[in-house]
Structure formats: structure tokens, C-alpha cells
Amino acid sequence: MRVFVVLASLLMASPLQAAERINVVASFSILADFVRAIGGGKVNLTTLVGPDSDVHVYTPAPGDAKRVAEAKLVIVNGLGLEGWLPRLVQSSGAKAQVVIASAGIAPLKLGSAADPHAWQSVPNAKIYVADITGALVAADPDDADLFRAEAKAYLEKLEALDREVRDAVAKIPPERRKVISTHDAFGYFAAEYGVQFIAPLGVSTETEPSARDIAAIIGQIKAQKIPAVFLENISDDRLIRRIAAETGAKVGGTLISDGLTGEKGLAPTYIDMVRHNIKALTSALDH
Incomplete structure (x- = not known):
């Protein structure tokens, strides 16, 4: 019972x-x-x-x-x-x-x-x-x-x-804190930590850059000797790879921007995402 x-x-x-x-x-x-x-x-x-x-x-x-x-x-x-x-x-x-x-x-x-x-x-x-x-x-x-x-x-x-993040950025020479990313997703990171991001797309991936925009970015990379370009996990990588090929800039890896990865991916959590991104940035920029 x-x-x-x-x-x-x-x-x-x-x-x-x-x-x-x-x-x-x-x-x-x-x-x-x-x-x-x-x-x-x-x-x-x-x-x-x-x-x-x-x-x-x-x-x-x-x-x-x-x-x-x-x-x-x-x-x-x-x-x-x-x-x-x-x-x-x-x-x-x-x-x-x-x-x-x-x-x-x-x-x-x-x-x-x-x-x-x-x-x-x-x-x-x-x-x-x-x-x-x-x-x-x-x-x-x-x-x-x-x-x-x-x-x-x-x-x-x-x-x-x-x-x-602040400790990692401090180790990057100030003149090398410049990168190209696919779309303008890192403005707050830039403002907070002092790394300059330039993007051919705007704040939304829905926008498409004009030929003039792309030419201007290519000219800027060459003039400022920007050392690295980065792919994003949510974006088509063809444009960034084209820019890298035309400028000789290093493809520094993939940044996680607007969405985390799956459990077995690079960044299944927010903390993983930030750590992955700063590791990718420092690896490409600090030497």
C-alpha cells in the first residue's frame, strides 16, 4: 500500500x-x-x-x-x-x-x-x-x-x-588594431576595446556593397596596411576572400558575430564566443 x-x-x-x-x-x-x-x-x-x-x-x-x-x-x-x-x-x-x-x-x-x-x-x-x-x-x-x-x-x-579581453588587446601593437570583417557587427567591441573594424556591408547582412564601396575598402586596406580580414560564421565568405586576394591581407579566421555555433562548434556559448574572437584577433594582429 x-x-x-x-x-x-x-x-x-x-x-x-x-x-x-x-x-x-x-x-x-x-x-x-x-x-x-x-x-x-x-x-x-x-x-x-x-x-x-x-x-x-x-x-x-x-x-x-x-x-x-x-x-x-x-x-x-x-x-x-x-x-x-x-x-x-x-x-x-x-x-x-x-x-x-x-x-x-x-x-x-x-x-x-x-x-x-x-x-x-x-x-x-x-x-x-x-x-x-x-x-x-x-x-x-x-x-x-x-x-x-x-x-x-x-x-x-x-x-x-x-x-x-582588455589584457589581450593591450598586447596588440596600437598600429595593428585594424581589421576587416564581413558586416558591421563589431562597433560596440571597437568602441569598448579600441580595435578598429571596417566592413563592406552595413549593420545588416541584408545590404549589398557597391563596387565603389569595395574599391574604397581595398584602397583603405592598402593605404593603412590593415593586416587581416576576417570571415563571419553567419555570412557568405566570398566577398571577404576576394578582398583578401586583391590586397594581400591575411585571412585571420572566422569571427562569431550574430549567432552562436552548435554545441560542437567554435562557440556554443556567449563566453566561448568572446574568447574565440579575441583569440582569433590577437593571433592575427599581435605579430
Whole structure:
């Protein structure tokens, strides 16, 4: 009889435990990694734009509206990154709170547009974490202590990561802190850490450079003796390889920009991404 009672208790507890997990949708993989780091086992997490995919040009899948409709929180970057998302939220009939994870960050401007790639600065990543933590605490007050503890531990890792990046950049001769990347995804990294990035594409991979733009970049590489060009994990590499061939600049490797890699890739987490990028940059630039 006791065995029956215990089994019955377990069966009754299982749905309750599942109900304690809140449904959260993250627009793309970097935000999902932040949510995962803070949410622990208390979040059912869905990522719309998965690893090695381009959030700029994403087309929502048929099941995305259902996922959004079932969510309590929808975590987005904001700053114009997810142009496809407002229509998705509206069409889903979702009652979820839409959380702008970049709230509180002073955006950089490229022309009239905001640069959405704010996560490329580790101090900005700490603001993302604070915004996401606040949203999780408000959505699930019973687990507030867990969320705050996980966030505190993660923020300590980001503090160490920021010091790591600054120490690495300091070893690169100032005159060599110039690189070419595929699109303008590293403006916040440049502003924070003092490495100059030049890109043939704008802030979005949807744009196409003109022949004049490409010629100007080739001339700039030659005039300034820019030592390296970099591919990106989400972008077609043909243009960058062409620029490298015409200038003699070294292909310094692949930078992770707008999306993490899969588990077996170069950068399955945000911290892995930053470490990979700074290793690639220092390897190409410090000698």
C-alpha cells in the first residue's frame, strides 16, 4: 500500500513541477544563452533563430507563432535587430511580455540607424543579464532568489571575461588594431576595446556593397596596411576572400558575430564566443 501511495505522489508531483517552469522564447541564440545561464532548471526555453543562423534575415517558421503564443516571456534584442518579430507576436495573439534585453544601453549610430549588435561589448552583456534577470524575477517571483544567484555568478564570469579581453588587446601593437570583417557587427567591441573594424556591408547582412564601396575598402586596406580580414560564421565568405586576394591581407579566421555555433562548434556559448574572437584577433594582429 505504501508503494502505491509513493507512486501516486510522484505522478501527481510531476505535472506540478512542470508547471513551475515558465515558458520563455528568445529571439536568437545569444539571448538564449543568457536566459539559460540565469534561468537554470526553472525555464522552458525556445530559441527562434538557432545556432549559425542570421537573425537579420530570418523568416519565421510555421511553428513559431504557436511557440510565441505559449510563452510567458519573449526576450528580444531590440535596436531594430528583429524586424520580423513584431508581426510574428501580433499574428500569434500572444499575451506574453516582450522584454527588450538591450534596454538601458546607449546605442551607437550608423547613419540614421541604431547599431543593434550591443552584445559585442562585455559591459553591455552585463546590462542584458540584468534586464533578463529582472524579467524572470517579475514573471516567477517564487524563484527570484535562484535567478538572482545564478545571475550574480554569471556576472562574475563576465567581469573576468572583460578583464581577459582588455589584457589581450593591450598586447596588440596600437598600429595593428585594424581589421576587416564581413558586416558591421563589431562597433560596440571597437568602441569598448579600441580595435578598429571596417566592413563592406552595413549593420545588416541584408545590404549589398557597391563596387565603389569595395574599391574604397581595398584602397583603405592598402593605404593603412590593415593586416587581416576576417570571415563571419553567419555570412557568405566570398566577398571577404576576394578582398583578401586583391590586397594581400591575411585571412585571420572566422569571427562569431550574430549567432552562436552548435554545441560542437567554435562557440556554443556567449563566453566561448568572446574568447574565440579575441583569440582569433590577437593571433592575427599581435605579430
